[in-house]
Amino acid sequence: MIKYAKESRFIQAVDCIVFGFDGETLKILLIQRGFEPEKGKWSLMGGFVKAGEDFDQASNRILKQLTGLDGMYLEQLNTFSHPQRDPMERTISTAYFALIDINKYKIQLSDDYHPEWFSLKRMPKLIFDHQQMVELALRRIRYKAALHPILFELLPNRFTIPQLQNLYESVYNTTIDKRNFSKRVLATGLLIKQEEKDKSGSKRGAYYYHLNMQKYYAKFQAFLNFIPNPTNLIF
Amino acid sequence: MIKYAKESRFIQAVDCIVFGFDGETLKILLIQRGFEPEKGKWSLMGGFVKAGEDFDQASNRILKQLTGLDGMYLEQLNTFSHPQRDPMERTISTAYFALIDINKYKIQLSDDYHPEWFSLKRMPKLIFDHQQMVELALRRIRYKAALHPILFELLPNRFTIPQLQNLYESVYNTTIDKRNFSKRVLATGLLIKQEEKDKSGSKRGAYYYHLNMQKYYAKFQAFLNFIPNPTNLIF
DNA sequence: TATTTAAGTGTTCTTTTTACAATTATAAAA
DNA sequence: TTTTATAATTGTAAAAAGAACACTTAAATA
Known part of the structure; x- marks a missing residue:
């Protein structure tokens, strides 16, 4: 035809x-x-x-x-x-x-x-x-x-906050203050803390988190602002 | 071939x-x-x-x-x-x-x-x-x-701040406080005030502005944030 | 001269962002 | 058992940005 x-x-x-x-x-x-x-x-x-x-x-x-x-x-x-x-x-x-x-x-x-x-x-x-x-x-x-939580697609089901920070630093080729970073990500309400820790990376171990999938889908279309100082990124 | x-x-x-x-x-x-x-x-x-x-x-x-x-x-x-x-x-x-x-x-x-x-x-x-x-x-x-000054592409060479605000309100189907709006756009440094006024829209007339093209190109890739409360837009 | 209409402008309060360092949990080494 | 080393965790204060809010002014027209 x-x-x-x-x-x-x-x-x-x-x-x-x-x-x-x-x-x-x-x-x-x-x-x-x-x-x-x-x-x-x-x-x-x-x-x-x-x-x-x-x-x-x-x-x-x-x-x-x-x-x-x-x-x-x-x-x-x-x-x-x-x-x-x-x-x-x-x-x-x-x-x-x-x-x-x-x-x-x-x-x-x-x-x-x-x-x-x-x-x-x-x-x-x-x-x-x-x-x-x-x-x-x-x-x-x-x-x-910088606006949407897409980077969670790159993480396993459970992940730690230091891993998440590594990911953001890797994507943006920058460094972020870890106190401010964890404050921000926790403030989104997207993360659910688990009881278990990941001890592969340190002696103390870092707590695992899950994504709150409901909030994830709800917030995906919302404008977020994860990256401090996006103007000054080291590209 | x-x-x-x-x-x-x-x-x-x-x-x-x-x-x-x-x-x-x-x-x-x-x-x-x-x-x-x-x-x-x-x-x-x-x-x-x-x-x-x-x-x-x-x-x-x-x-x-x-x-x-x-x-x-x-x-x-x-x-x-x-x-x-x-x-x-x-x-x-x-x-x-x-x-x-x-x-x-x-x-x-x-x-x-x-x-x-x-x-x-x-x-x-x-x-x-x-x-x-x-x-x-x-x-x-x-x-x-919401991040880049592309909407200036829709405006003539010289335009007034009320026109610019109309444009943003029209694109986002929302209303913006005019005091805050003019503060924001003037703070970008993208606008150059002219001496002449546009008297077509009001008795008092509104000052014309030009785009500062150098800053426009320089800032285009920078992240801006023009829209107040993007989460609450009336879509 | 009075009236009308849209333009222009400042301040306060709230929220967000940034800068910055000490403590803790745990494994491994002594 | 104690010490050491390492990364995880957490808080506060100062600065900047954003939001709420209303009166004055310029100028045409009645």
């Missing part, structure tokens, strides 16, 4: 920037491209959109296929349309970003396509315009996380 | 949501679609992407062609990919939004395609998923204008 007969048609891809956190630093998941051009080079998780699926479906399918990952936070970022961005043939790419807890998915990852986690600072060169996509995604999550 | 031989190919459109301000309320520009399906129905300014152009070029070209408008603020919003969004043939659409001063472009608009301005509250039904696009665009500019 082709009706707009005279119009050009394009190959449509999706590329996914997967951010992960292991309790220490923010990491990004990369894969070695399995076909030409640039076969074997490091790349984002990408693939072509099929005839019957929308892009959300496509990005979920491709992530599942390449990494085994399923059901994580996934959001459309931007569409990249430079005519020569893929030297083989013009390909439009819509980028998505995902946020996951690295440890939660550790087992699933040991798969056919062996994707690997890279610290943002020690990342290999990427193919095409993928580097640009990563930079835009990083800016987007910084922007969004 | 077709190399990814087995992949599906799609028609790619861009649709532009053009917001305008006339000193009173926020308006949106619509056009009657010139071809089937839905010929004659109200629609966003849209068109198909051509083989050699990227989407920014396409959206500029289409806006120029349908409205005569050129060189305005234009930003990519989101890509809409539902397989049945266009009943004629599957068409991917990337939405852009534009911000302009209505009066500045008044003359150019009286053209072949006679686009018309509609107040957001008295808007006709739109074709396809264009209504969704408008809603997303509105959310985006509210979001963005």
